[in-house]
Amino acid sequence: MRAVTVTPGVPNSLRLVHDHPEPPAEEGAILVEALAVGICGTDHEIVAGDYGEAQPGASTLVLGHESLGRVLEDPSGTLQPGDLVAGIVRHPDPVPCPNCAVGEWDMCRNGEYTEHGIKALPGFARDRWRVQPRFAVGLDPALAPVGVLLEPTAVVAKAWDHIERIGARAEWQPQTVLVTGAGPIGLLAALLATQRGFSVHVLERATTGPKPDLVRALGATYHTEPVAQLDVDPDVIVECTGAPVVVLDAMCKAGPTGIVCLTGVSSGGRRIEFDAGALNRELVLENHVVFGSVNANRRHWDLAAEALARADPAWLNSLITRRVPVEAYAEAYTSAPDDIKVVLDFTA
Missing domain, CATH: 3.40.50.720 (NAD(P)-binding Rossmann-like Domain)
Structure with missing residues (x-):
């Protein structure tokens, strides 16, 4: 399985590995086939070695926090195979703090939260990933070309x-x-x-x-x-x-x-x-x-899905200025002058 990884804290350690392990079942019941991953300034900072934290026991971090995928299996019944889905980035801390305890993990007070592709959770820039049902956001099928914009929205x-x-x-x-x-x-x-x-x-x-x-x-x-x-x-x-x-x-x-x-x-x-x-x-x-204001909780992800569904699809599509195949990953993580949103395409 392909995955885009870095060694946190090591500048320019960006790599595409082709033998990354399949996502373990403990990551979540819903198995997802990756379609696209958006790239933002946080990713560039992680690639530069300024930020990022691997999951416990690992030396590398799978990148990607702006996700779009298609459900392969969901034994929980939350979603159906073939459904479009995005994974919520931030997870509550294990203590939990008062905000995390009530689902407001974007307002975590003790900093012990985790984030896919950023802090102590593997990201979505891999061929397949898993997600827990409460962190899976279903999308209207019409949003397939632009659903990767859900996280910034x-x-x-x-x-x-x-x-x-x-x-x-x-x-x-x-x-x-x-x-x-x-x-x-x-x-x-x-x-x-x-x-x-x-x-x-x-x-x-x-x-x-x-x-x-x-x-x-x-x-x-x-x-x-x-x-x-x-x-x-x-x-x-x-x-x-x-x-x-x-x-x-x-x-x-x-x-x-x-x-x-x-x-x-x-x-x-x-x-x-x-x-x-x-x-x-x-x-x-x-x-x-x-x-x-930073990050978002489940309520905001649902509001974002509604906002995208109401928007002009052609306008949304114009925000994506480059779609780069995974095999050309280095090009995707290199900024160009007129970039707005660059997307790593797992279907190409």
Whole structure:
């Protein structure tokens, strides 16, 4: 069986092995044939040796946390052979903490969670994988070409879930949304915003390539100027770049009682001068909320599946800018200038 692996902590240890063991039964009752695996920034960090943790007793980690597969067998009866399925990435810690105990494992408080293809659980970049029924998300058959987008969509579904919960603190009638960044997370955040009927603005540096047209196809407005120069007074900002200057400018840009959701992860190591007192004054006097959001629980994965089913399939398909056969795995994990979402294709 083929599997894409790394040795965590060892830069450029990416390998395709052809004799990887079949997934053991203890991984889950549902046996799945891999169709595709999406690649994101986290995968690149793991390949670079910056992150990643093999499962106990193993020296290598199977990559892949953005999954799409087809059920081969499910003795539990949860799904049927032939069904499309994705595997939920994060599993609760074994203690469990109060959040993990009630299914909110995306909000784990002690850090003992595990994640497929990232932390102590083998990933989905292998010909066959297993999943427990409660971590298996069935998909509409029509989503076969784009179902691999479910994991990043779940991330933004969680972000919107929390934005709406925070908004309910008062009489909330948002109209305008600003999304900073037009990578996969930013574009999907904009998609979910347009599905909610908001006036959506997306900020991105690129002036060429597919991103401007993808934003406009949603009915949103595309901007390339700095955040501070935008003639927009957003009720909600979804920050998806992690760039420190953009993050700070976004925190200052929200309108009265505005909500700023940070989904981009900063790399750190860069110092910038900033008037923290002015920011504090703005946040307090305008009743702003700034919060971080990462990962997703089962509720968010189900919401994401519904959002994808409502979206234009052609638009979703346009997010996938490269589909690379597994045998050309090294090419898939090498970034190209106009990449949005690169997919490792197990069917080619």
